[in-house]
Amino acid sequence: MKTTKATKSTPVKPVAKKAAKKAAKKATATTGKTTGVAKKATATIKKAAPAKTAAKKATPAKTVAKKAAPAQAAPKKAIVESHAALVRRARRINRELAEVYPYAHPELDFENPFQLVIATVLSAQTTDLRVNQTTPGLFAKYPTPEDLAAANPEEVEEILRPTGFFRAKTKSVIGLSKALVEDFGGEVPGRLEDLVKLPGVGRKTAFVVLGNAFGRPGITVDTHFGRLVRRWQWTDETDPDKVEAAVGALFPKSEWTMLSHHVIFHGRRICHARKPACGACPIAPLCPAYGEGETDPEKARKLLKYEKGGFPGQRLNPPQSYLDAGGIPAPPLGAG
Incomplete structure (x- = not known):
């Protein structure tokens, strides 16, 4: 009986093998489908890759921007000087301007x-x-x-x-x-x-x-005056009343009116807001802002401005006729 049972149980093995093969095929099919999905996902990732590459390519632009940043003008450094030194420098600037603009006057007719x-x-x-x-x-x-x-x-x-x-x-x-x-x-x-x-x-x-x-005597704080005294570091105030008080403390009261004319004349003719003619400026050695404008003498001379009617008795003012050999504005022709 035992032998008979053993003989009957033998055919079960091929069935098990067939079942195993079917299971293997199903597994393979399942694996194949999964692999196909994976391949599609891989293809999608590969298509997305150029975006990363583009991002990498964009990086140099940032680098260029970073490299370009230092080209911006460095902030102006304040001069470290005592109040006495500031007074001496400010008064010397005014004396120099008085020699350049001895005819300085209010440019309004009255x-x-x-x-x-x-x-x-x-x-x-x-x-x-x-x-x-x-x-x-x-x-x-x-x-x-x-x-x-x-x-x-x-x-x-x-x-x-x-x-x-x-x-x-x-x-x-x-x-x-x-x-x-x-x-x-x-x-x-x-x-x-x-x-x-x-x-x-x-x-x-x-x-x-x-x-x-x-x-x-009085100090006239107009746009030109305020701009120049800050450029010369006489004061860092922006409020006209405070500028007036700060600058007034540097000069005798008797000089206030002509000081205003000298500074305003200089601001209109040489020390412009955007392109100061540094290379043609008579007070360049005394100016902490030297170099903000054109320093080449020939190019700077071309930046000098003279308004019609800007000088007593003159209506036509060709710039060259008011320049001496050193490129500094000279008194108007015919002035006494």
Whole structure:
């Protein structure tokens, strides 16, 4: 019986083998499908690879940007000097400028304090040349504060249109004239505290009037003045009143008015905001900002600017005629 059972159980082995083969085939098929999926995934990854490559290729652009960064101008270093040394340097600069611009003066045309205060108010946001072209017509029609105070605003606007902001300026000059008539008997006051009460008149305008119409010293902090004194490191203040106080402390009061003219003349002609003519500057050895502009003398000479009507008795100012052999601006032809 045992033998018979053993004989009967023998055929079971081939069945097991067949089952094993089928299982193996299924496993292989399953593996093949999985492999195909994997291959597709691999292909997808390979397609995505160029994006990484592109990112890698983009990296040099960042590198270029980093390399380009040092080309930017390095921040200006402050000069370390005592207050006494600063005073000496500032006063020497003023003396040098006085030799270069002995004819420095207010570049607004005027015949009396009233004309000066009106012209100074009109000079906001425009050039002195434009104001000088406009005021003759204005003063011919309205020669006194009484005349301008009673003027038709529309007619005044038409005259002042070329100066820009003509509506606001019309309101200021008519209001200023009315205040002069009503509060000061039609006369321009000679005190700072009175001048700043007039419509359109701030400290800058008041000091222009005091210094040039009344002979009373004052520092005129306009755009050019503030820019240059910061460039020369006389002060780092930006508020005009604080600039005025800081610079005023460096000079005797008697020099304030002419100091303003010297600095403003220099800012308009040589020490420009964007392209200062460093190579043609008479105070280059004293300037901590030397090198911010063109240092080549010949190229710097081409940057010098002279406005028409910029000098007494002159209407046409060819730049070359005002340069001496060293490339420094000389007094105007015919000046005494």
